[in-house]
Amino acid sequence: MMELNTQRMEDFKGRYRYFVAFVGVAFLLLMIYFWYLQVIKGSEFLRLSENNRIRIRENPADRGMLLDRKGHILAHNRPSYEVYLIPEDLKSNPEVLVKVGELLNMTQEEIHNKLQSQKKRAPFRPVKIKSDIDWSEVALLESNRVHLPGLLVDVRPRRSYNYGSLASHLIGYLGEVDEKELRQSKEGPYRMGTMIGKFGIEYQWETDLRGVDGGRQIEVDAIGREIKPLRSVEPFPGNSLILTIDLDVQKVAEEAFQDKSGSLIAMDPRNGRILAMVSKPSFDPDLFAGNIPPDEWKSLVEDPRHPLQNKGIQGQYPPGSVFKIITAIAGLESGIITTNTQVSCTGVYPYGNRDFRCWKEGGHGTLSLHRAIVESCDIYFYQMGLKVGVDLIAHYANEFGLGRPTGIYLPHEKSGMVPSTSWKKKRSGVPWYSGETLSFAVGQGYLNTTPLQLATFISAIANGGKLYLPQVVERVENIYGHRLKEYPPVERGGVEISEKTLRTIREALMGAVNEPHGTGWACALKEAKVAGKTGTAQVVELPADFKKGDMYRMPLKFRDHAWFVAYAPFEDPVIALVVLVEHGGFGATAAAPIAKKVIEKYLRMESISSSRMAEKSGDSKKE
Amino acid sequence: MIDRRLFTHFDWALLGMVLVLASIGILNLYSATSGGEAFGTPLYLKQIFWLLIGLVMMIIIAFIEYRFYADFAYIIYVVAIFFLLAVLGYGIITSGAQRWVKIGAISFQPSEFVKLSFILAMANFFQRPSSREGYSLKHLPFPFLLLLVPMIMILKQPDLGTAVILLLIFFSILIFVKVRWSSLLTMVLAGGALIPLLWNFLKEYQKRRIITFFNPSLDPLGAGYHLIQSKIAVGSGGIMGKGFMKGTQSKLGFLPEQQTDFIFSALGEEWGLIGALIVVGLYFALILWGLRIAVQAKDRFGAILALGVVSMLFWHIFINIGMVIGMMPVVGIPLPLLSYGGSFFISTFIGIGLLLNVSMRRYLF
Numbered sequence: 004m005m006e007l008n009t010q011r012m013e014d015f016k017g018r019y020r021y022f023v024a025f026v027g028v029a030f031l032l033l034m035i036y037f038w039y040l041q042v043i044k045g046s047e048f049l050r051l052s053e054n055n056r057i058r059i060r061e062n063p064a065d066r067g068m069l070l071d072r073k074g075h076i077l078a079h080n081r082p083s084y085e086v087y088l089i090p091e092d093l094k095s096n097p098e099v100l101v102k103v104g105e106l107l108n109m110t111q112e113e114i115h116n117k118l119q120s121q122k123k124r125a126p127f128r129p130v131k132i133k134s135d136i137d138w139s140e141v142a143l144l145e146s147n148r149v150h151l152p153g154l155l156v157d158v159r160p161r162r163s164y165n166y167g168s169l170a171s172h173l174i175g176y177l178g179e180v181d182e183k184e185l186r187q188s189k190e191g192p193y194r195m196g197t198m199i200g201k202f203g204i205e206y207q208w209e210t211d212l213r214g215v216d217g218g219r220q221i222e223v224d225a226i227g228r229e230i231k232p233l234r235s236v237e238p239f240p241g242n243s244l245i246l247t248i249d250l251d252v253q254k255v256a257e258e259a260f261q262d263k264s265g266s267l268i269a270m271d272p273r274n275g276r277i278l279a280m281v282s283k284p285s286f287d288p289d290l291f292a293g294n295i296p297p298d299e300w301k302s303l304v305e306d307p308r309h310p311l312q313n314k315g316i317q318g319q320y321p322p323g324s325v326f327k328i329i330t331a332i333a334g335l336e337s338g339i340i341t342t343n344t345q346v347s348c349t350g351v352y353p354y355g356n357r358d359f360r361c362w363k364e365g366g367h368g369t370l371s372l373h374r375a376i377v378e379s380c381d382i383y384f385y386q387m388g389l390k391v392g393v394d395l396i397a398h399y400a401n402e403f404g405l406g407r408p409t410g411i412y413l414p415h416e417k418s419g420m421v422p423s424t425s426w427k428k429k430r431s432g433v434p435w436y437s438g439e440t441l442s443f444a445v446g447q448g449y450l451n452t453t454p455l456q457l458a459t460f461i462s463a464i465a466n467g468g469k470l471y472l473p474q475v476v477e478r479v480e481n482i483y484g485h486r487l488k489e490y491p492p493v494e495r496g497g498v499e500i501s502e503k504t505l506r507t508i509r510e511a512l513m514g515a516v517n518e519p520h521g522t523g524w525a526c527a528l529k530e531a532k533v534a535g536k537t538g539t540a541q542v543v544e545l546p547a548d549f550k551k552g553d554m555y556r557m558p559l560k561f562r563d564h565a566w567f568v569a570y571a572p573f574e575d576p577v578i579a580l581v582v583l584v585e586h587g588g589f590g591a592t593a594a595a596p597i598a599k600k601v602i603e604k605y606l607r608m609e610s611i612s613s614s615r616m617a618e619k620s621g622d623s624k625k626e
Numbered sequence: 627m628i629d630r631r632l633f634t635h636f637d638w639a640l641l642g643m644v645l646v647l648a649s650i651g652i653l654n655l656y657s658a659t660s661g662g663e664a665f666g667t668p669l670y671l672k673q674i675f676w677l678l679i680g681l682v683m684m685i686i687i688a689f690i691e692y693r694f695y696a697d698f699a700y701i702i703y704v705v706a707i708f709f710l711l712a713v714l715g716y717g718i719i720t721s722g723a724q725r726w727v728k729i730g731a732i733s734f735q736p737s738e739f740v741k742l743s744f745i746l747a748m749a750n751f752f753q754r755p756s757s758r759e760g761y762s763l764k765h766l767p768f769p770f771l772l773l774l775v776p777m778i779m780i781l782k783q784p785d786l787g788t789a790v791i792l793l794l795i796f797f798s799i800l801i802f803v804k805v806r807w808s809s810l811l812t813m814v815l816a817g818g819a820l821i822p823l824l825w826n827f828l829k830e831y832q833k834r835r836i837i838t839f840f841n842p843s844l845d846p847l848g849a850g851y852h853l854i855q856s857k858i859a860v861g862s863g864g865i866m867g868k869g870f871m872k873g874t875q876s877k878l879g880f881l882p883e884q885q886t887d888f889i890f891s892a893l894g895e896e897w898g899l900i901g902a903l904i905v906v907g908l909y910f911a912l913i914l915w916g917l918r919i920a921v922q923a924k925d926r927f928g929a930i931l932a933l934g935v936v937s938m939l940f941w942h943i944f945i946n947i948g949m950v951i952g953m954m955p956v957v958g959i960p961l962p963l964l965s966y967g968g969s970f971f972i973s974t975f976i977g978i979g980l981l982l983n984v985s986m987r988r989y990l991f
C-alpha cells in the first residue's frame with residue numbers, strides 16, 4: 004500500500020474558500036429562481052396548469068409530389084378537413100360524444116373505437132375520428148363549436164393521386180404508421196397517426212418525400228379553444244420525385260390490358276429507365292390515403308388475382324419460349340451449334356418414356372436456328388438443350404441476370420429461379436434428369452423469372468449485352484426546383500456475346516415479328532421494325548392429347564400465362580418491353596397486341612419530339 | 627483492518643442527510659408515478675430495492691480503507707473504459723442512444739461508473755504534490771488523457787449530459803489541487819478557440835441538436851414543450867404547493883423522463899416553494915459537508931477523492947434543478963437521490979460510501 008501522502012495539503016485549504024463561495028452563490032441563484040417562478044409567476048403558471056392550457060397542434064408537412072418524366076403531376080396533396088377529439092377534454096362533458104355522433108352520422112360505438120385505437124398517446128393529443136369531411140359537415144361542426152368542448156376540426160394535407168389507379172403498384176400507397184415502424188424511428192419524425200409510405204415509391208423514397216413536420220405551441224381556454232399562439236415551427240415540404248415513367252405510355256399500356264391481369268414493363272434499353280410499369284389488376288391508392296375500411300382491405304388481400312402485388316417484380320413465372328433465346332445464345336457462343344444446325348420437327352419428340360411435343364401439331368418440318376426462333380419450334384430446342392446441357396444454359400441465364408434480383412429500388416423484389424444440376428442435387432438430393440433439360444431449354448420446369456428480369460434481359464439483347472439497373476426515379480428536387488439527387492444509369496454487369504451471335508439472335512427476333520409464320524406477327528408495325536419473342540408459361544402440365552384450341556375451354560386459373568418480349572426499332576432500339584398476361588393463353592394472341600399498342604404510341608411520340616427538335620435546331624441555324 | 631474507532635468517527639450527519647433526501651425521493655416518486663397505468667412493480671418499490679442495494683454497497687465501500695482504492699485506481703479505470711467500449715459495441719440501443727450494457731439479467735449504464743473511476747484515477751494522479759506554485763500545463767497531459775478517452779466515447783453514445791459532467795469534475799479537481807491560474811486560463815482560451823473549428827466539422831442536424839440543447843425554445847414541439855410543461859408544473863406549485871398526491875401537471879406524462887431527469891418538477895408542484903427550498907437547502911448542506919470532508923481529509927488522495935465525489939454531486943444537482951426550472955440547458959442528467967434509476971442511484975451511494983470512508987478516517991492512520 005502506498006505511503007500516506009500529506010504534502011502541500013495547505014493548497015487545498017486555500018481553494019476550499021473559493022469552492023464554498025461558488026457553491027453558495029449557485030444555490031442562492033437556484034433559490035432566487037424558485038422564488039421568481041413560484042411566487043412572482045406562480046399565479047400565471049397556476050392558471051396555465053388548469054386543464055393543461057399549453058398544447059401542441061401539429062402541422063404536418065406537405066409530402067413531395069410525384070411527377071412523370073415530362074412533368075405531369077401523378078401524386079400531390081390536397082387539403083382535407085379532419086375531425087379530432089381530445090379525450091381529456093371530454094371527461095367533464097360526455098354529452099359531446101352524443102352530439103358529435105349526431106352531427107357526423109357516426110354511432111357511439113364507432114367513436115369509442117376510434118378513441119381507443121391509440122393506446123400510447125401523449126396527454127391532450129387529439130385523436131382523429133373522421134377524415135376528409137365535406138364542407139357542410141365542417142360548417143355544422145364549426146357553428147356548434149361552443150357546445151362541443153374537446154372537438155377540433157383541422158385542415159391537413161391529404162395524398163391525392165391524379166390518375167386514380169394508374170401505375171398504382173409503382174407509386175405505392177401510404178398508411179398510418181404502425182407500432183413496429185414507430186419503434187424503429189424512436190425519437191424520429193413519426194408519431195401515432197402520421198402517414199408513412201408503405202409500398203412502392205412512396206415507401207422506398209419515404210425519407211425524401213416526407214418533409215419536416217411543423218406545429219404550434221398554443222394556449223387554449225378552459226374548453227380547449229385556442230386563444231393565442233405561443234411559438235410555432237413552419238413545416239417544410241418534402242422533396243418531389245421526377246419519375247422515369249411516361250404518363251402517355253403508361254396510360255396506353257394500362258388501357259391495352261383491359262380487364263386482363265398481368266404485368267407490363269417498358270424500359271429504355273439505352274439506360275435502364277422504366278418508361279411504364281403496369282401490374283393488373285390494380286388498386287386505388289386513394290383508398291389508403293385515408294383509413295381504408297377493413298372490409299375493403301380484406302377483399303383486396305383475399306382477391307385471388309392479387310391486386311396488391313406488383314407482378315412486375317413480385318410475380319415469378321416460367322418464361323416459356325422467351326427462354327429459347329438464351330438456349331440459342333448458349334449454343335452459339337459455346338460453338339455447340341451453328342446457324343446452320345438443322346433439326347427435323349415432326350411435332351413429337353420421344354425421349355425416355357415420354358413424348359415431348361411441339362406446340363405445332365404435325366410439326367415444322369426441317370428447320371435451322373433462324374426459323375426455329377421465328378416459329379418458336381419446341382423440338383428444335385429440346386434437342387439443342389440436350390446438346391448444350393443444363394449448366395451451360397444456366398450459366399448464360401445467370402449472366403443475363405436471371406435468378407437474382409435486378410436491384411431495382413422498390414420493395415419486395417423477388418429473385419426468380421435458375422436451376423442447375425448442383426442446385427437440384429442440393430435441394431432434393433436427387434440428380435438432374437436429362438428429361439428435365441428438355442423442359443428447361445424451352446423455359447419450363449423449375450425455371451422462374453419476374454417480368455422485370457425479362458425486361459432487363461431483352462434490353463440487353465437490344466443494347467448489345469449491357470445489364471442496366473432498372474430505375475424508376477430520374478431525380479429528386481426540393482420545392483425550389485434544386486436538384487438534390489440524380490440517378491444516372493448504372494451498369495450492373497454485362498454479357499460477353501460475339502457480334503455474330505448477337506446479329507443472328509436479333510435477326511431471328513425481327514423475323515419472329517415480321518416474317519411469314521412468325522409467332523410475333525401481332526406486334527408488327529408499319530412505321531418501324533419490331534423485334535420480339537412470344538412465350539407461353541405452363542401453369543399445369545397438359546395431357547398428351549391436348550389440342551391448341553382446348554386452352555380456351557379450360558378453367559381460367561389453369562390456362563397458360565402469355566409472354567411477349569420485344570424491342571424497337573430494330574436498327575436503333577429506344578424501347579424494350581415485356582408483357583405478361585396471366586392465364587392469357589398464347590403469347591402471340593394475348594400479349595403481343597398489348598405490346599404493339601405501347602410500342603406504337605411510344606415511337607410516335609418519340610418521332611414527333613425528335614422531328615420537333617430537328618425543326619428547332621433548323622430554325623436556330625437560319626437565324 | 628476494521629478499527630473500533632471507525633464507529634466512533636462514523637459520519638452520522640452525512641448518512642442522515644442522505645437518508646432524508648432518499649426518503650423524500652421515494653415519497654415523491656410514489657406521488658409522481660401514481661397517475662399513470664401500472665406496469666409491473668411500481669417504481670417507488672423498485673427504488674426502495676435500489677436503496678437497500680445502494681446502502682449495502684455504501685457500507686462495503688466505506689469500510690474498506692480508501693488507500694486500497696488508490697492502488698487499484700488505474701485498473702478500475704481501465705475496467706470502466708472496457709465496459710464503455712462494450713456499450714459502443716454491443717450495447718442495447720435505447721432511445722436511439724447506446725448507454726446500457728447487459729450482464730446476465732442486470733443491465734447498467736457504465737457511463738455512471740466511469741465518473742467514479744475517473745475521480746479515483748484523478749485522485750491517484752494528483753496525490754503526488756506539485757511545486758509551491760502549483761501544477762502547470764506540463765503536468766497535465768496524463769490527466770487530459772484520463773478525461774478525453776471516456777469523454778469521447780460517451781459523446782459517441784451520444785450522451786452529452788454525462789460528457790459535460792465529466793468535464794466539470796475535471797476542472798473542479800484541477801482547481802482544487804491548485805493548477806496555476808495562468809494554466810487554467812490557457813486551457814479555457816485554447817478550448818474556446820477550438821470550438822468554432824470543431825463546429826465546422828459537425829453536420830447540420832448535429833448543430834441543430836446542440837443549438838436546441840442550449841436554447842430549447844427553438845424546438846417548441848419537443849424540448850421547448852417539455853421545458854414549458856416543467857416550468858408550469860413548478861411555477862403552479864406556488865408557495866405552499868398543491869399538496870402531496872395533488873399535482874396535476876407532473877402526473878400527465880408530458881415529460882419524457884418525468885421519473886428521472888424531470889422528477890424535481892413534481893416536487894416543486896406538490897410542495898411549492900417551501901418544499902423546494904427545504905430540498906435545495908438539504909442539498910446545499912450535503913455539498914458543504916462534503917467539501918468539509920475533503921478539506922479535513924488526512925491525506926491528498928482522500929481529499930481529492932472526496933472533492934471529486936462532491937463536485938460530481940454538486941454539478942448533477944445544480945444542472946438538473948437548473949434545467950427543470952428553465953435556468954439551464956436541457957441536459958439529460960438525473961438528480962442524485964431523487965431521480966429514479968438503478969445505475970446512477972447506486973453510483974451515488976458508492977460515492978457517498980467514499981465520502982464516509984474519507985470522513986471517518988480523518989483522524990486515523
